[in-house]
Amino acid sequence: MIVACPTCGAGVEFRFDDSLTRVCDSCRAAVLRSDRGIESLGQFADLAPLASPLALFAEGRYGGVGFMLVGCAQLRHPKGGIWQEWYAKFDSGQWGWVSEAQGRYYVLFEQVASALPAYANLEVGGELEVAGQRFVVAEKSPVEYAAARGEIPFSLRPGSGYYAADLSGERQTFATLDYGPSSQEEPSLYVGREVALAELALRGGESSDVASPLPARRIACPECDGSIDIRAAETERVGCPYCGALLRADSEVIKLLRKQEAVRSPIPLGTTCRFDGAEYVVIGCIQRVANGFWEFTEFLLHNATLGFRWLVEAQGHWSFVTPVSPAAVHEIDSRTVGYGGARFALFENANYEVRSVVGECYWAVKIGEQSSGSDYIVPPNMLSCERDDSEVNWSLGRYVSQAEVTRAFAGVFTPTTYPIDVAPHQPFLHRAAVKWSGIGVVVFLLLGLVRACTSTADRVHTMSGRHEQQRRVTAPDPNKPPDNVFFSDPFTLKGGRNVAIRLEASVSNQWLAFGGDLINQATNEFVMFDGEVERYQGVTDGEAWSEGDGGTTVYLDAVPPGDYVLRLETQSDAPQASFSVAIKQNVFRWKRFLWWLAIVSAPFVLLGIWAFMFERKRWSASDFAPAHWMTSGGGDDDE
Amino acid sequence: MTNEPTIPHRDPPVTKAPSSWLRFAALLWVASGVGYFAFTTFTGRDGQTVEKDSVPASARNSPGGYRSFHFWHGGYHGGK
Numbered sequence: 001m002i003v004a005c006p007t008c009g010a011g012v013e014f015r016f017d018d019s020l021t022r023v024c025d026s027c028r029a030a031v032l033r034s035d036r037g038i039e040s041l042g043q044f045a046d047l048a049p050l051a052s053p054l055a056l057f058a059e060g061r062y063g064g065v066g067f068m069l070v071g072c073a074q075l076r077h078p079k080g081g082i083w084q085e086w087y088a089k090f091d092s093g094q095w096g097w098v099s100e101a102q103g104r105y106y107v108l109f110e111q112v113a114s115a116l117p118a119y120a121n122l123e124v125g126g127e128l129e130v131a132g133q134r135f136v137v138a139e140k141s142p143v144e145y146a147a148a149r150g151e152i153p154f155s156l157r158p159g160s161g162y163y164a165a166d167l168s169g170e171r172q173t174f175a176t177l178d179y180g181p182s183s184q185e186e187p188s189l190y191v192g193r194e195v196a197l198a199e200l201a202l203r204g205g206e207s208s209d210v211a212s213p214l215p216a217r218r219i220a221c222p223e224c225d226g227s228i229d230i231r232a233a234e235t236e237r238v239g240c241p242y243c244g245a246l247l248r249a250d251s252e253v254i255k256l257l258r259k260q261e262a263v264r265s266p267i268p269l270g271t272t273c274r275f276d277g278a279e280y281v282v283i284g285c286i287q288r289v290a291n292g293f294w295e296f297t298e299f300l301l302h303n304a305t306l307g308f309r310w311l312v313e314a315q316g317h318w319s320f321v322t323p324v325s326p327a328a329v330h331e332i333d334s335r336t337v338g339y340g341g342a343r344f345a346l347f348e349n350a351n352y353e354v355r356s357v358v359g360e361c362y363w364a365v366k367i368g369e370q371s372s373g374s375d376y377i378v379p380p381n382m383l384s385c386e387r388d389d390s391e392v393n394w395s396l397g398r399y400v401s402q403a404e405v406t407r408a409f410a411g412v413f414t415p416t417t418y419p420i421d422v423a424p425h426q427p428f429l430h431r432a433a434v435k436w437s438g439i440g441v442v443v444f445l446l447l448g449l450v451r452a453c454t455s456t457a458d459r460v461h462t463m464s465g466r467h468e469q470q471r472r473v474t475a476p477d478p479n480k481p482p483d484n485v486f487f488s489d490p491f492t493l494k495g496g497r498n499v500a501i502r503l504e505a506s507v508s509n510q511w512l513a514f515g516g517d518l519i520n521q522a523t524n525e526f527v528m529f530d531g532e533v534e535r536y537q538g539v540t541d542g543e544a545w546s547e548g549d550g551g552t553t554v555y556l557d558a559v560p561p562g563d564y565v566l567r568l569e570t571q572s573d574a575p576q577a578s579f580s581v582a583i584k585q586n587v588f589r590w591k592r593f594l595w596w597l598a599i600v601s602a603p604f605v606l607l608g609i610w611a612f613m614f615e616r617k618r619w620s621a622s623d624f625a626p627a628h629w630m631t632s633g634g635g636d637d638d639e
Numbered sequence: 640m641t642n643e644p645t646i647p648h649r650d651p652p653v654t655k656a657p658s659s660w661l662r663f664a665a666l667l668w669v670a671s672g673v674g675y676f677a678f679t680t681f682t683g684r685d686g687q688t689v690e691k692d693s694v695p696a697s698a699r700n701s702p703g704g705y706r707s708f709h710f711w712h713g714g715y716h717g718g719k
Contacts, residue, residue, distance in 0.1 A: 429659040527691050
């Protein structure tokens, strides 16, 4: 159906029976057709030059059904920032909405639903169930139509707006509630999901008569005339790197918003870096302060296909930060949230303030802008939440070492600030060593327990004798055993078991030394050993003392099984000393076990102490330290 | 118009903490200690180091010869 534009008279074609508004290609008038006839609703401004792979009359496929993009509108957020909404006519006759914002694409369809919440009852960050799915309210705010083109399935008046709420769901699902010009109205529900551009299989479309923006454009600062590169199409604000002026850069006309002291970005703007296999360009630098004290710097990174990321530096510690869907985070209790299968513990609540802006920023940032947020940690991860009345944003920061930052910039930039203290999400690198050495200690203890339980301490043989000092009047007979040499009766020893020989002697302030031989009766091989028994006691300055217990045990390795005889030769300074000998096998040596326990557990103990001190230092900066990490100067449990 | 594929934003996974070389050193230390203790304790080889020898043939061939052979220990042993 072709009608004459009520404003300029040019031909305006309505290609579809159920479209209501058509933007005149000649004068940008919004032509509405209704049962009252054709009327003009006003004129739209020209579309802002946003880089987009979508174009009017491009064809594609989604869910196996073909579609054509027949209309487009640009909407403006109250904080600045523009996104595009494309109207897709499907071959099935259905209308779909393709939303495009910051490099992300969403396909939504209108869905009939009842019992939708009122706008006033929506809580940013709160959960709700819509159309049988769980969503989190990511944002609620009024939005305004800035420009439009093509054919639109509803009545669209230039300059109009509506109240909307964006809902983030699990597994990239997405929904919006559109409340119309008044927040009191019943909302319309649109449900869909985020898609990859390749999924839409777009082809064709008009070559846009909107000036195709270059991937990067150059502007002149109105204050100092300095040349500034704008690399991201979504850039709303620019801090002049030469004079510090904060500029509005969301249109062709660059406006001065505020002067600030010129600040240099520590990382030169335009520098490329590589994180997680993707290349980014550093396009902006924002310096902020937390709780009026902790300064940190956020470098805005841009990738044309992946969108925006952040590289944050605080006290010499670095994090690579990626935005996450609010629906991916769920609250477990007042100090714990869950994300990605992990439980994040609350580390701090903070109030943030922007101190300076250099380079680009994709929202209408202001100097002195304040927000509040919370940080939750599972080292090396930090889940951060920033919220205000209209939106909540979650992001996941990954701790990166200074060495990794240097590698990411291929040596072009090297951090120079030495890390101070322990960052909230700084990982303790030796945690695995503590774990494995701890497991080893447990295994060792179990081993000892098993050995102790299986140790039978079998008594094999006993003998006794009496050492006597001999007064020689004749030379010793070489054919007789020497004096004070004693032989036991034969006894049997089993193989594979240690041998414990316990000798006790009745000495008092004397010693008795012995040399022993365990002789195998069959092979005549023998094992030699020796030892000493002593006992000394007395009273010195009225205090009794004693030394030695009059006994000693010698442990021998397992010997071949068989019959053995023990030969014992004694020497003593006592004129006479009785002694007894007990031979046992399969004895558990407690002292040896404890010595080896000390050796085996040394890494666990040392690393455990190190880990304890590390964690204590980490949590000393938190107001929400778990009780066992509280230091004497720790913060309050401030909820 | 380009159809350059855009990667849909997938929420990043939770990163595991990196490990240092110390875990290998700790594992080696502990495994060596546990292994050595287990081997010596369960095979009866946990005694002190002692000297071994054989009774010489001449003494061996005479009945009870080891009882009188004068190569045994001699001399002073310990004491204060």
